[in-house]
Amino acid sequence: MREHLQPAYVLHSRPYRDTSALVDLLSLQGGLQRVVWRGARSGRGVKPQPFVPLLVSWQGRGDLKTLQQAEVAGAHARLQGQALFSGMYLNELLVRLLSPGDAQTLLFAGYQSALERLALTPSSVEPVLREFEWQLIVLLGYGFSLTEDADQQPVLADTLYCWSPDMGLYPVVDAAQGGLPGRGLLAMAAQNWADPEALPIAKRLMRQVLAVHLGDRPLVSRQLFAPGRTGEPR
Template identity: 80%
Template sequence: MSEPLQPAYVLHSRPYRDTSALVDLLSLRDGLQRVVWRGARGKGRGTRPQPFVPLLVSWYGRGELKTLQQAEVAGSHARLQGDALFSGLYLNELLVRLLSPGDAQTLLFAAYQQALEQLAAPFDSVEPVLRSFEWQLLQLLGYGFSLTEDAWQQPLLAHGSYAWSADQGLYSVPAGNNGALPGAGLLAMASADWQQPDALPTAKRLMRQALAVHLGGKPLVSRQLFAAARGAGQS
């Protein structure tokens, strides 16, 4: 039984058999879906599986692996380049690694769309976009925690120092503790005040810790590619 057309984005694609591809889609109504995209690598004029391009898609099948029935481009899009491109690939890899197939994620779909729009616009840094999306992702998947209160429901203090654990969330540690997160940075992150000097460094360290719990030991390929590209540009 085929499904009606719905908005979707390609998160990842890899060759399958002669001219097909196995494609991970983020769809509006059905979340993460894996489909066989026939003719994806052929010479025809049909729509190809390209990341960051808004699509309307439908598929059929009953198991975890569906077969794409129809795909068409749903509108214009800006081409991501440089840091924005690597950042988009990072977001895609996070979604493939963390989402459970078939779980509807309409709010996450909207957050992803917004992140792509922000990456496509002129910017000084990709960091605010990445940190905001990571935090939304954790919250929408049920892994969020308070950024304004500690594990004992006490308000975070701007002059305080904190650490994070998966079972407690944020808790107070002595000033000068190695690796401590500054309260001012955490409170700025909570209000998305990325102009505050401690906000982005604090958010990056905290999100690395929180995401690592759910990603397991396997490194993110997109993060390695980003680091390699940065290194090549500085050499």
């Protein structure tokens, strides 16, 4: 079955046979799709480059489709440095966590917005990453309240909380349990990144949550944010 042209982005590409590539696409209506992009490594036509808005169509019924057409759909976000590494991180998250063929129109819009923000504010990538991670978790159905605990009691600024996949947030008394300060959780819920606790707490929490769904295989893109790099967001 052949699809009509629809907006898409390249998330990942690797060589396939002589001049082709296996490409993971994030499409507006088809969600995550893996396609054979014939001639991707030849000297002609559109190339499968990340962060470039495309209009694409594909053909096929199985898990691996064949790309039929690809057109550049406009100007693209030019990412460099930490912004580039952050974009690669977002791409890897999507490839690892999305189910093929599951349309995510809101997530597609969130991804576009994240790329634009990374390009506009390359020195301030952490709020973009934390907001996208949270949006991804919520839209995939793994979300939980940041303002109420597991007993549906309000999260309190002066209380410590831990998180579990089964319960969500629950209060703890002993700081040795590695609790998350309620003030930081509330600031994260409000996206109040000016609060000094918001970003560190959001980073700790999102790492815990994502680890459950990513499994034991580490994210390759995290290696780009090795300790000592300027502005290390991961």
